[in-house]
Amino acid sequence: MRNLKICIRMNKKVFLLLATAGLLATACQDTAGEEDAPLSKHTQPKAVAPHATNGDEYLYTVTYTDLDYFGVGEYMKSRYGVLDMAPAGCSSARTGNFHGRNLDYYVNECADLVITMRGSKDRLASIGTSADFPPCTKQAIDEGTLSETDYAAAAYYMNDGINECGVVVNSNVVPAGECDHTSGTKPGATTIVSNGVVRYLLDRARSVDHAIELLKGVNIAMPTTADFHYESHWMISDPTKTVVVEVWNNELIVMENNVMTNFYISHPDTPMGIGHERYDILAKHIAEGLTAEGMETLMKRVWYSKAYSTKEDPIWYSEGLEEGCGFTWADIKSGERVDEMFPLKLEVEKDYQSVDYQKSLRDGQYWYTTHSIVYDIEQRTMSLICQENDTAWKFKLKK
Numbered sequence: 418m419r420n421l422k423i424c425i426r427m428n429k430k431v432f433l434l435l436a437t438a439g440l441l442a443t444a445c446q447d448t449a450g451e452e453d454a455p456l457s458k459h460t461q462p463k464a465v466a467p468h469a470t471n472g473d474e475y476l477y478t479v480t481y482t483d484l485d486y487f488g489v490g491e492y493m494k495s496r497y498g499v500l501d502m503a504p505a506g507c508s509s510a511r512t513g514n515f516h517g518r519n520l521d522y523y524v525n526e527c528a529d530l531v532i533t534m535r536g537s538k539d540r541l542a543s544i545g546t547s548a549d550f551p552p553c554t555k556q557a558i559d560e561g562t563l564s565e566t567d568y569a570a571a572a573y574y575m576n577d578g579i580n581e582c583g584v585v586v587n588s589n590v591v592p593a594g595e596c597d598h599t600s601g602t603k604p605g606a607t608t609i610v611s612n613g614v615v616r617y618l619l620d621r622a623r624s625v626d627h628a629i630e631l632l633k634g635v636n637i638a639m640p641t642t643a644d645f646h647y648e649s650h651w652m653i654s655d656p657t658k659t660v661v662v663e664v665w666n667n668e669l670i671v672m673e674n675n676v677m678t679n680f681y682i683s684h685p686d687t688p689m690g691i692g693h694e695r696y697d698i699l700a701k702h703i704a705e706g707l708t709a710e711g712m713e714t715l716m717k718r719v720w721y722s723k724a725y726s727t728k729e730d731p732i733w734y735s736e737g738l739e740e741g742c743g744f745t746w747a748d749i750k751s752g753e754r755v756d757e758m759f760p761l762k763l764e765v766e767k768d769y770q771s772v773d774y775q776k777s778l779r780d781g782q783y784w785y786t787t788h789s790i791v792y793d794i795e796q797r798t799m800s801l802i803c804q805e806n807d808t809a810w811k812f813k814l815k816k
Contacts, residue, residue: 455565456484456485456488456489456492456565456566456569457481457483457484457485457489457565457568457569457572458481458482458483458484459479459480459481459482459568459572460479460480460481461479462477462478462479462528462530462558463477463478463479464476464477464559465477465478465531465810466808471804471806471807471808472776472803472804472805472806473803473804473806473808473810474555475527475528475529475555475803475804476528476529476531476801476803476810477528477529477530477531477558478530478531478532478533478812479530479531479532479533479568480532480533480534480535481532481533481534481535481572482535483537484534484540484569484572484573484616485569486573486613486616486617486620487607488569489569489570489572489573490573490609490610490613492566492569506521506522506589506590506678506679506691506692506721506784507519507520507521507576507587507588507589507590507678507679508521508589508677508678508692508695508696508699508716508719509587509589509652509676509677509678510675510676510677510699510703510706510712510715510716511585511652511654511659511675511706512675512703512704512706512707512712513706513707513708514656514707514793514794514795515706515707515708515709515711515712515791515792515793515794516579516585516587516652516654516659516712516791516792516794517706517712517713517715517716517789517790517791517792518577518587518652518716518789518790518792519716519719519720519721519786519788519789519790520546520548520549520576520577520786520787520788520789520790521721521784521785521786521787522548522549522784522785522787523781523782523783523784523785524775524776524778524779524780524781524782524783524784524785525549525779525781526554526555526556526779527548527549527550527551527553527554527555528548528553528554528555528558529546529548529549529787529788529801529803530546530547530548530550530553530571531544531545531546531799531801531812532544532545532546532547532571532572532575532578533814533815534572534619534620535815535816536581536816540620540621541580541581541582541619541620541621541622541623542580542581542814542815542816543578543579543580543581543619543620543814544578544579544797544799544812544813544814544815545575545576545577545578545579545615545619545799546575546576546577546578546788546790546801547571547572547574547575547576548576548787548788549576549787550567550570550571550574552564552567552570552571553567553571572616573612573613573616574612574613574616575612575615575616575619576588576615577615577790577792578615578616578619579619579792579794579797579799579814580619580620580622580814581797581814581816582622582623582624582655583655583656583794583795583797584618584619584622584623584624584625584627584628584653584654584655585652585653585654585655585792585794586614586615586618586619586622586628586651586652586653587615587651587652588611588612588614588615588649588650588651589649589650589651589652589677589678589679590647590648590649590679591647591648591649591650591663591679591680591681591690592646592647592679592680592687592689592690592691592738592739593639593646593647593648594646594688594689596665596666596681596684596687597666597667598639598646598648599611599637599638599639599648599664599667600638600667601636601637601638601667602632602635602636602637602638602664602667602668602669603633603634603635603636603637604636605636606634606635606636607634607635607636608635608636608637608638609635609636609637609638610637610638610639611637611638611639611648611649612649614632614637614649614651615651617631617635618631618632618653622653624655624658625653625654625655625657625658625659625660626658628653629653629660629662629671632662632669633669637664637669639664648664650662650663650664650677650681650682652674652677654792654794655794656794656795658673659673659674659675660672660673660674661674661677661682663681663682663683665681665683665684670683675703676696676699676700676703677696678691678692678693678695678696678699678719679691679692679695680692680693680696680735680746686746686747687746688738688745688746688747689738689739689745689746690735690738690746691735691736691738691739692735692736693735693746693749694729694731694732694733694734694735694736695719695733697731698718698719699715699718699719702715702718703715709791709793709800712791713789713791713800713802713809716789716790716791717789720785720786720789720805721784721785721786722769722771722772722775722783722784722785722786722805724736724784725765725766725769725783726766727759727762727763727766732759732762734749734755734758734762735749737758737761737762744757744758769783772785772804772805776804785804785805786804786805787803787804788801788802788803788804789801789802789805790802796813797813797814798811798812798813798814799811799812800812
């Protein structure tokens with residue numbers, strides 16, 4: 418597998434694949450001398466804790482009063498040839514009134530935007546996050562060099578959110594090397610791509626059932642390449658119901674399920690699915706999430722820095738799975754090849770040091786939990802912990 422060290426550090430490899438494939442929609446693109454398309458209206462970002470040094474300095478709020486959803490998609494398609502940017506690996510859980518979500522990605526310089534979208538006649542109000550979007554670095558925001566098109570794209574590429582009807586949506590990545598790449602779930606219908614799904618539903622869905630109806634009415638596409646085999650699935654909650662939505666061989670699959678990580682729940686034994694240990698931890702302790710504080714504790718159990726530890730029980734071996742690595746989930750479940758993986762796990766732990774040390778470097782060598790959020794469905798609020806620190810920031814949806 419070119420050893421587990423490289424597999425667990427999936428970050429740089431995935432980043433380079435994304436860039437090579439053109440999937441980092443606006444990353445590394447020179448916009449100098451070009452006029453921005455008027456695709457959104459928004460306030461200037463406001464730093465939540467500008468003088469912090471624990472990671473909170475990367476957190477900003479911004480309010481949008483308008484977004485040309487399909488205009489952003491068409492602009493990206495015409496300019497870059499592709500519409501998609503892969504989401505990160507993550508964990509999600511819902512129980513009672515609370516929907517928890519961790520966004521996991523490599524340690525980097527991207528800002529974490531808390532985006533409020535004002536409601537209108539044709540759009541529901543919502544609040545959620547757009548994080549780890551390559552153009553939106555802390556430096557670009559602070560220096561005022563982020564283009565208006567990038568601001569519009571950030572509101573389009575949402576990681577998660579809740580709308581005024583209490584519908585929560587989040588996306589997680591799934592390794593898709595074992596299935597046909599999703600070219601479209603309903604050819605001939607309006608096409609939306611995987612990272613446009615969260616925004617599409619936040620703007621429109623009044624319930625889980627309505628969200629499913631909306632998804633069945635569009636053509637969901639997930640552009641992939643010969644070298645990039647990652648797609649998305651989604652957890653959707655409302656006050657009474659939670660489902661996971663997946664696409665397998667161009668077919669939409671809907672399941673009532675309240676935990677989701679980074680393998681196909683509809684096909685859990687696919688060789689390259691990751692996050693199996695995280696899934697089991699969340700499922701085992703799901704009753705903790707019946708309170709806001711309990712859901713926060715539950716999501717802390719699966720903060721991604723723990724992937725580098727051999728002290729976890731169980732050890733998170735499945736995080737090392739990727740195509741060509743030489744191991745499968747079946748190997749891990751059987752226990753027959755765990756001895757082969759353990760020395761490689763020790764090597765990762767030796768090199769890793771600590772999450773605070775990685776945040777001081779920000780060189781993309783390791784992953785962490787970019788943010789951990791508890792959505793209160795009844796109150797339409799979100800409580801966000803940035804970059805595995807100790808401060809929970811509270812935000813409330815304003816219509």
